[in-house]
Amino acid sequence: DVKVTQSSRYLVKRTGEKxxxxxxxxxxxxxxxxxxxxPGLGLRLIYFSYDVKMxxxxxxxxxYSVSREKKERFSLILESASTNQTSMYLCAxxxxxxxxxxxxxxxxxxLTVT
Amino acid sequence: AQKITQTQPGxxxxxxxxxxxxxTYDTSDPSYGLFWYKQPSSGEMIFLIYQGSYDQQNxxxxxxxxxxxxxxxxxNLVISASQLGDSAMYFxxxxxxxxxxxxxxxxxxxxxxxxx
Numbered sequence: 001d002v003k004v005t006q007s008s009r010y011l012v013k014r015t016g017e018k019x020x021x022x023x024x025x026x027x028x029x030x031x032x033x034x035x036x037x038x039p040g041l042g043l044r045l046i047y048f049s050y051d052v053k054m055x056x057x058x059x060x061x062x063x064y065s066v067s068r069e070k071k072e073r074f075s076l077i078l079e080s081a082s083t084n085q086t087s088m089y090l091c092a093x094x095x096x097x098x099x100x101x102x103x104x105x106x107x108x109x110x111l112t113v114t
Numbered sequence: 115a116q117k118i119t120q121t122q123p124g125x126x127x128x129x130x131x132x133x134x135x136x137x138t139y140d141t142s143d144p145s146y147g148l149f150w151y152k153q154p155s156s157g158e159m160i161f162l163i164y165q166g167s168y169d170q171q172n173x174x175x176x177x178x179x180x181x182x183x184x185x186x187x188x189x190n191l192v193i194s195a196s197q198l199g200d201s202a203m204y205f206x207x208x209x210x211x212x213x214x215x216x217x218x219x220x221x222x223x224x225x226x227x228x229x230x
């Protein structure tokens with residue numbers, strides 16, 4: 001059974017803290033993605049990676065960075081958390097190519113920054 | 115740039131009735147793929163169905179079918195014989211079909227509630 005796991009379901013951090021969100025997939029997928037989900041806005045892409053040590057900015061990269069040192073792991077980093085980064089964060093992975101190649105999602109991390 | 119529009123923020127439907135969730139899109143890509151995902155209250159996104167822009171027939175997967183009208187740029191999801199377990203958020207998404215461009219663009223979603 002394919003699986004994407006995220007390190008925490010719920011996280012509460014203080015303003016200014018450095019925050020790490022971890023994502024691990026066991027499907028040997030090349031592509032990995034980080035989204036944030038906010039009510040009324042749907043899912044918005046923060047960063048994605050199509051290979052180890054490769055990354056590209058998505059639609060809303062400001063205030064975030066990522067790290068991909070191993071194929072199965074993709075980390076999202078909030079360098080200095082702010083209250084407007086309170087959100088649901090979803091990680092996904094997929095294999096490359098044309099056709100379906102749907103993205104598989106983790107359960108999400110609900111982050112609250114106080 | 116790609117854009118997905120879902121105009122129904124919420125819907126209430128009686129159990130066992132059919133449901134149509136609307137999705138319109140805009141893109142300049144000559145070929146593309148359209149996806150529907152379900153997000154139950156647990157939070158995990160579940161892939162439901164896919165339609166390629168050049169597919170001749172509308173996609174079907176069990177109780178799910180996709181009413182694809184290319185000229186109208188619409189890709190509505192139809193759920194037949196709705197069940198209580200269908201209560202969830204539903205997202206329409208699209209992606210260019212060219213290799214190497216794997217980014218999905220999502221709509222804002224529709225919250226479906228099935229009434230017993």
